[in-house]
Amino acid sequence: MVPLRFLDSGEGLLVVEFGSAIDAGLNERVLALDAALTRAAIAGVIETTPTFRSLAVAYEPLVIERERLVARILELAAEAEVATRPSRAWTFPCSFEAPHGEDLAEVAGRLGLAPARLIEHLCAWPLRVHMYGFSPGFAYLGGLPAELAASRRASPRAAHPADAVMIAGGMAAIAPLPMPTGWWVVGRTPEKVFAPGRDPAFLVAVGDTIRFEAIDAATFAALAARAAAGEPVARVEAAR
Amino acid sequence: MSVRLLVRSAGPGVTIQDLGRVGFGRWGVTGCGAMDAAALRLANRVLGNPAEAATIEVSLGGLEVEAEGGAIGVAVVGGGFDLRLDERSLPPAVAATLEPGSQLTIRAGARGTWAYLAVAGAIDLTPVLGSRSTHTRSHLGGLEGRGLRAGDRLAVLGARRGPEGTAAIETSALEAYRGSIRVMLGPQEDHFERAAIEAFLATEWRLSPRSDRMAYALEGPPLAHAKGHDIVSDAVAHGAIQVPGSGLPFVLMADRQPTGGYPKIATVIGADLGCMAQIRPGEAVRFVAVSLDEAVAARRRLFARLAEPVRVAPLVRGDIATADLLGVNLVSGMIDADRPPEG
Numbered sequence: 001m002v003p004l005r006f007l008d009s010g011e012g013l014l015v016v017e018f019g020s021a022i023d024a025g026l027n028e029r030v031l032a033l034d035a036a037l038t039r040a041a042i043a044g045v046i047e048t049t050p051t052f053r054s055l056a057v058a059y060e061p062l063v064i065e066r067e068r069l070v071a072r073i074l075e076l077a078a079e080a081e082v083a084t085r086p087s088r089a090w091t092f093p094c095s096f097e098a099p100h101g102e103d104l105a106e107v108a109g110r111l112g113l114a115p116a117r118l119i120e121h122l123c124a125w126p127l128r129v130h131m132y133g134f135s136p137g138f139a140y141l142g143g144l145p146a147e148l149a150a151s152r153r154a155s156p157r158a159a160h161p162a163d164a165v166m167i168a169g170g171m172a173a174i175a176p177l178p179m180p181t182g183w184w185v186v187g188r189t190p191e192k193v194f195a196p197g198r199d200p201a202f203l204v205a206v207g208d209t210i211r212f213e214a215i216d217a218a219t220f221a222a223l224a225a226r227a228a229a230g231e232p233v234a235r236v237e238a239a240r
Numbered sequence: 241m242s243v244r245l246l247v248r249s250a251g252p253g254v255t256i257q258d259l260g261r262v263g264f265g266r267w268g269v270t271g272c273g274a275m276d277a278a279a280l281r282l283a284n285r286v287l288g289n290p291a292e293a294a295t296i297e298v299s300l301g302g303l304e305v306e307a308e309g310g311a312i313g314v315a316v317v318g319g320g321f322d323l324r325l326d327e328r329s330l331p332p333a334v335a336a337t338l339e340p341g342s343q344l345t346i347r348a349g350a351r352g353t354w355a356y357l358a359v360a361g362a363i364d365l366t367p368v369l370g371s372r373s374t375h376t377r378s379h380l381g382g383l384e385g386r387g388l389r390a391g392d393r394l395a396v397l398g399a400r401r402g403p404e405g406t407a408a409i410e411t412s413a414l415e416a417y418r419g420s421i422r423v424m425l426g427p428q429e430d431h432f433e434r435a436a437i438e439a440f441l442a443t444e445w446r447l448s449p450r451s452d453r454m455a456y457a458l459e460g461p462p463l464a465h466a467k468g469h470d471i472v473s474d475a476v477a478h479g480a481i482q483v484p485g486s487g488l489p490f491v492l493m494a495d496r497q498p499t500g501g502y503p504k505i506a507t508v509i510g511a512d513l514g515c516m517a518q519i520r521p522g523e524a525v526r527f528v529a530v531s532l533d534e535a536v537a538a539r540r541r542l543f544a545r546l547a548e549p550v551r552v553a554p555l556v557r558g559d560i561a562t563a564d565l566l567g568v569n570l571v572s573g574m575i576d577a578d579r580p581p582e583g
Binding site: 007008009010011012013015017020021022034046047048049050051052053054056058061062065066131132133134135136137138139177179194196201202206 | 262263264265266267268269270368369377378379380424426427428471472473474475476477479480497498499504507508509510532535536539540543
C-alpha cells in the first residue's frame with residue numbers, strides 16, 4: 001500500500017492523504033481511519049472530515065502537538081480494519097418525470113441515450129456515498145455506470161429544487177438545498193437527506209449505499225407529503 | 241417584560257455569529273462563525289459572557305440598535321468603526337450600558353471590515369447543529385438563517401447592565417496588520433513551481449471588491465500551476481489560499497464550502513485570521529511564510545493575551561477628541577473589567 005502523506009493546512013488542520021484518485025478502496029481506508037480516530041477520542045482532536053481520498057483532522061495544536069498526533073494516526077491506521085465498518089443499504093424513491101427531471105432529456109441526448117435508458121442505468125445497482133461536501137447534506141455518489149459519465153455543464157444552471165438527484169463528472173449526487181449547479185438535474189427524491197430539525201439531521205452515512213427506485217410524479221407527491229410530516233420514505237437495511 | 245435589542249437599521253451582511261459550527265464538516269456543513277473570532281472573544285470577555293456567546297457581526301453596511309424593555313450592557317470590538325451612543329461619538333472599542341430608548345450606531349470607520357456587538361446576557365436564539373452562527377447561503381442558524389434587518393427584535397435572556405457611563409476597551413491583545421499576513425505554505429504547494437510560490441510571497445496583492453464572508457479574492461499577477469488547477473476535492477481550512485484556473489488566489493474565509501477542488505498554495509495561520517478578515521476591499525496585502533513552530537507560537541501568544549484581564553478605561557463625558565481621550569485614559573485609568581476566566 002502507498003504510505004500515508006501528512007499535509008498541513010495551517011497549524012490546526014492535518015490532511016491525511018491515502019492517494020490522489022476517486023476510488024472506493026481508498027475511500028474505505030479513509031473511513032476506517034475516521035472510525036478509529038472517532039473511537040480513540042484523542043484529546044485535542046476537534047473534528048474529522050472524510051473526503052474521497054483523504055481524512056482532514058482538525059486539531060488544537062496547543063493541546064496535542066503535530067508530531068504526537070501523526071504518531072497516533074500511524075498507530076491507528078495500522079490497526080484500522082477496513083472490513084469491520086458497518087454500513088447500510090438504502091433504497092431511495094426518485095421521480096424522473098416532469099417537473100422533476102428538469103435536465104433529463106438534455107443530458108440523455110448528450111450521452112446518446114434515450115431518457116428511459118438513462119433512468120435504467122441510474123437505478124441499475126446501488127451507488128456508494130463517497131463523501132459530503134459543497135453544501136449541507138450534498139452527497140457524492142460513486143459507482144455510476146460508465147454510460148452515465150456526462151461532463152459538467154460549461155457554466156452553472158439556475159438553482160435546482162430541494163432534494164435534486166443529479167449527475168456529472170462520472171458521479172451522481174443528492175443535493176438537499178437549492179443552489180445553482182454545474183450538474184445535470186435528472187430527478188428528485190421525496191426523502192430528506194438533510195432536515196435540520198430532525199434527529200438525526202443527516203440520514204445517510206458516508207460509506208452507505210443508495211439505490212434509486214423510479215416512481216411517478218403522483219407517487220412523489222404522496223411520499224413528499226409523508227416526508228414533510230417527518231415520516232421516513234426511503235427504505236434501509238444493514239448491508240453487512 | 242423581556243429585554244430586547246431592536247434593530248433600527250442594518251446594512252447588508254450583518255448577521256448573528258458565534259465561534260462557529262464544529263463537527264458537521266463531514267456532512268457538508270460550513271463552519272461559519274465570526275470572521276474575526278479574536279475580536280468576538282474580546283467583546284464577550286469584557287461583558288463576562290462565555291466565549292461562545294452569540295454576537296452581532298457588523299459589516300461595513302453598519303447597524304443601529306436600541307434597547308427595549310430594560311437596559312442592556314453592550315461591548316463593541318473589531319476594526320475601527322465609527323460609534324455613536326445617541327449624539328455622542330465613541331471610540332471604536334467600547335463597553336457601555338444601553339438604556340431603554342437610547343440608540344447605538346455602528347458605521348464603517350477609518351479601517352476594518354467587521355465589528356462585534358456583544359450583549360451582557362444571551363441572545364435568545366436556538367442553536368442549529370450546535371451553533372447560533374448564521375450561514376445565509378444554506379439559511380441555517382442565526383435569526384431565520386438570514387441577515388438582520390430593520391424591525392428585528394432580539395430577546396436578551398438574563399440581560400445585565402454594563403459599566404456605568406462608557407468605557408474604552410484596550411484591544412492590544414488583537415493582532416494588528418504590520419505589513420504582512422503570516423502563512424504556512426501548503427497543503428498543495430507542490431502543485432506550483434518555485435517561481436510561482438516566490439511570486440505569491442513577493443506580490444503586493446489587492447483585496448477585490450468581490451470579497452465576502454465566503455472568500456477574499458486577491459487581485460495581482462496570475463500564478464502559474466505546475467500540475468493543472470484541478471485536484472480531487474478535499475477539505476479546506478479557514479484561511480486556506482486556493483488558486484483556481486484564473487491563477488488569482490482566493491483566501492477561504494468563515495463561510496467557505498467545507499471541501500474544494502483547487503490546489504491551495506498556502507494557509508493563513510490561526511493567529512492572523514482575524515487580521516486578514518479586517519483587511520478592506522481595495523487595501524493591499526502581502527504574505528510572509530512561517531514555519532509550523534512559528535504558527536503554533538503565535539497562536540499560543542494570541543490566546544495568552546486574550547486570556548489576560550481585559551483593560552477598560554472609563555470615558556469622561558464631553559466633546560474632547562476621541563483619540564486624545566483614549567490616549568489619556570489608557571495611560572492613567574486602567575481598571576480590571578475581567579470576570580472569572582472562561583472554562
